[in-house]
Amino acid sequence: MYKITKSGWIEVITGPMYCGKSEELIRRLRRVKIAKQKIKVFKALIDDRYNKNDVVSHSGNSLEAIPIEKADEILEQIDGTVNVVGIDEAQFFHDDLIEICEKLADRGIRVIVAGLDRNFRSEPFGPMPELMARAEYVDKLHAICIQCGEPASRTQRLINGEPAAYDDPVILVAASEVYEARCRSCHQVKG
Numbered sequence: 001m002y003k004i005t006k007s008g009w010i011e012v013i014t015g016p017m018y019c020g021k022s023e024e025l026i027r028r029l030r031r032v033k034i035a036k037q038k039i040k041v042f043k044a045l046i047d048d049r050y051n052k053n054d055v056v057s058h059s060g061n062s063l064e065a066i067p068i069e070k071a072d073e074i075l076e077q078i079d080g081t082v083n084v085v086g087i088d089e090a091q092f093f094h095d096d097l098i099e100i101c102e103k104l105a106d107r108g109i110r111v112i113v114a115g116l117d118r119n120f121r122s123e124p125f126g127p128m129p130e131l132m133a134r135a136e137y138v139d140k141l142h143a144i145c146i147q148c149g150e151p152a153s154r155t156q157r158l159i160n161g162e163p164a165a166y167d168d169p170v171i172l173v174a175a176s177e178v179y180e181a182r183c184r185s186c187h188q189v190k191g
């Protein structure tokens with residue numbers, strides 16, 4: 001592969017829950033550290049599933065990250081010495097994340113963005129579709145469907161064990177809900 005040398009670029013790592021986005025982000029950033037480049041890692045504050053200050057994968061790998069509520073906090077924390085910016089749970093940010101990623105890449109920074117491509121209704125999620133269109137590199141990963149074992153491209157939301165309804169809010173930080181990976185034919189949204 002030819003390496004880009006005249007500018008930075010945007011890489012997107014996407015797919016459903018459990019497809020390995022965080023694992024892949026952590027893998028890439030560890031290698032950047034080994035190369036002794038300076039990195040800054042951010043994550044949307046809303047995801048506090050294990051630890052507020054880390055990117056944590058479901059298999060237990062972790063990497064220190066700065067929790068932020070709004071994407072413009074990223075620009076405030078980047079100076080001329082940063083080579084690589086990592087952003088996890090990017091689907092939760094507003095659309096201003098797109099221009100911020102473009103700006104960072106224009107400045108020569110490698111921007112690695114990980115996030116869900118679809119919400120539980122199977123619709124494109126937040127700034128992810130446009131980021132995928134603008135990125136130089138996109139990796140769309142698959143999980144394993146919990147129902148049938150095929151590659152899973154979707155995130156099933158279950159509330160009290162039942163498929164969530166279309167009208168249930170996309171972001172609900174509440175108790176009795178579970179998410180699992182499913183394929184196109186096993187994924188269900190209650191009408």
Ligand code: ADP
Nearest residue numbers: 017018019020021022023057058059143144181
């Ligand atoms: P993501 O960030 O995409 O949610 P993670 O990187 O946190 O994914 O976790 C990926 C890991 O989750 C896998 O390596 C595997 O150990 C575990 N896992 C649990 N359930 C599944 C599943 N249904 N399909 C694939 N991996 C799964």
Ligand code: ZN
Nearest residue numbers: 145148183186
């Ligand atoms: Zn299936």
